[in-house]
């Protein structure tokens with residue numbers, strides 16, 4: 297997930313891809329490093345990336361993704 301605007305994502309959750317682009321850091325299992333695994337809530341909600349703000353909960357894309365991931 298590319299960080300195309302600065303929303304204040306803390307540095308510890310930012311990675312750099314092979315082209316030098318800033319991305320959200322993923323853990324080894326593929327989950328976003330900013331996800332609180334106990335609550336399954338975003339730990340940086342007020343500073344979450346733009347794409348997370350645009351991904352509307354309950355949208356067709358959201359429902360399709362939930363069907364894939366269970």
Ligand code: SF4
Nearest residue numbers: 328330331338344348
């Ligand atoms: S909403 Fe938060 S936990 Fe979910 S992908 Fe975005 S930054 Fe990660």
